[in-house]
Amino acid sequence: MTRDLVRRTTVVQALVLFGFWFALSGRTDPLFLVTGAITAIGVTALTSRITRACLRPDADHVAITRIPLALLRAIAFMFWMAGRILVASVQLARIVLSREMPLEPCSVRFRTDLRSPLARTVLTNSISLVPGTLTVDIDGPVILVHALSPSQVTDLVTGRLQNKVAHIFLEQDQPALDPSLIVQGDPE
Numbered sequence: 001m002t003r004d005l006v007r008r009t010t011v012v013q014a015l016v017l018f019g020f021w022f023a024l025s026g027r028t029d030p031l032f033l034v035t036g037a038i039t040a041i042g043v044t045a046l047t048s049r050i051t052r053a054c055l056r057p058d059a060d061h062v063a064i065t066r067i068p069l070a071l072l073r074a075i076a077f078m079f080w081m082a083g084r085i086l087v088a089s090v091q092l093a094r095i096v097l098s099r100e101m102p103l104e105p106c107s108v109r110f111r112t113d114l115r116s117p118l119a120r121t122v123l124t125n126s127i128s129l130v131p132g133t134l135t136v137d138i139d140g141p142v143i144l145v146h147a148l149s150p151s152q153v154t155d156l157v158t159g160r161l162q163n164k165v166a167h168i169f170l171e172q173d174q175p176a177l178d179p180s181l182i183v184q185g186d187p188e
Contacts, residue, residue, distance in 0.1 A: 006052060013051060014044040066170060073168045080164060084130055088152060092132045095149065104149045106184050110177050112141050112162060119169040123162060130155075150182055157182065 017040035025032060095102060114120050120143075124135040127145055132152040137144040147153045155161040162174035
């Protein structure tokens with residue numbers, strides 16, 4: 001990354017954090033404004049290396065004109081995830097409340113083609129947010145997921161979850177996974 005890009009990213013991050021702080025506090029007293037500014041600058045300074053590492057180091061940055069599209073897709077993704085979490089919660093409740101408790105633990109080890117480290121982070125966190133699934137291991141682009149039943153990883157195997165994340169980060173479509181990657185039993 002060039003120095004100019006790093007400088008702009010740092011300034012934008014500090015402004016966004018300050019704006020978020022201001023939106024939550026709503027206080028306009030000078031002491032609160034200075035405290036918010038110092039906090040935003042401090043957090044930006046502490047996280048600057050992480051931020052630089054997450055910003056697509058292997059490709060050109062997203063043009064500023066495409067950011068609104070990415071934001072709209074991110075908002076749509078949050079609503080979709082809320083629905084998936086609700087559906088998975090009902091599925092899991094049905095399994096747990098059943099007298100037989102038909103658990104079929106399984107694991108899926110797959111390679112993602114998402115280029116951005118931030119996109120991979122969103123993917124793995126999204127997997128773990130869904131009740132009944134957990135991201136167990138991440139080794140670069142290889143991800144190991146554990147699930148309480150194969151039905152819990154349907155969106156992952158069909159490629160739907162990866163594609164939703166890819167669209168947020170304006171990356172190419174991701175292929176569906178081979179269903180034979182689902183291994184019954186606990187992960188190795």
